[in-house]
Amino acid sequence: MNEGEVDKDLVARVQRGDRRAFDLLVLKYQRKIMRLLSRMIHEPSDIEDVAQETFIKAYRALPQFRGDSAFYTWLYRIAINTARNWQAASHRRPNTVSVVEGEDGETFDRIDGLTDQSTPESLLAGRQIAQTVNDAIEALPEDLRAAIVLREIEGMSYEDIAATMNCPIGTVRSRIFRAREAIAARLRPIMGNDPDHRW
Numbered sequence: 101m102n103e104g105e106v107d108k109d110l111v112a113r114v115q116r117g118d119r120r121a122f123d124l125l126v127l128k129y130q131r132k133i134m135r136l137l138s139r140m141i142h143e144p145s146d147i148e149d150v151a152q153e154t155f156i157k158a159y160r161a162l163p164q165f166r167g168d169s170a171f172y173t174w175l176y177r178i179a180i181n182t183a184r185n186w187q188a189a190s191h192r193r194p195n196t197v198s199v200v201e202g203e204d205g206e207t208f209d210r211i212d213g214l215t216d217q218s219t220p221e222s223l224l225a226g227r228q229i230a231q232t233v234n235d236a237i238e239a240l241p242e243d244l245r246a247a248i249v250l251r252e253i254e255g256m257s258y259e260d261i262a263a264t265m266n267c268p269i270g271t272v273r274s275r276i277f278r279a280r281e282a283i284a285a286r287l288r289p290i291m292g293n294d295p296d297h298r299w
Contacts, residue, residue: 237283
């Protein structure tokens with residue numbers, strides 16, 4: 101049974117009234133949802149609150165879930181919308197965390213080699229690059245920021261991002277391209293790349 105089939109089975113069990121099946125879905129996705137939210141919200145306690153609200157909303161909406169998209173895509177969409185609502189209600193600016201130091205090797209390809217070195221100079225360069233990437237992501241418009249985080253940090257496919265963001269796949273490709281261009285433009289002075297270099 102693949103991941104999608106496991107999720108479908110658990111969702112069907114929840115829809116039949118099995119609360120323990122929902123606990124399994126929470127255990128499976130809680131870490132990923134918290135990681136996603138940590139790129140949008142500053143305070144750990146706020147991240148926990150928004151994550152909890154995400155799962156509450158998902159639980160309440162599961163009876164209407166028809167499986168038109170993958171469960172995790174649907175859950176990510178709820179998490180993003182819940183975080184946006186929280187930001188709007190609290191008038192706060194989104195946060196980003198280090199892309200270079202992301203979990204499970206989730207990094208931008210051009211930076212991988214620089215963070216493996218242990219010399220003081222390379223560590224300083226790695227921190228400077230991480231801060232530059234974070235600043236670049238923070239400066240992106242919300243739609244570009246969400247697309248690049250879902251692709252580069254969460255590792256989602258273009259199709260899943262399109263479903264999560266509720267837009268055509270061509271729009272997703274455009275947003276990711278524009279986000280990468282903006283980040284690359286900030287990195288060029290540090291990394292000495294020529295303007296025509298692509299990631």
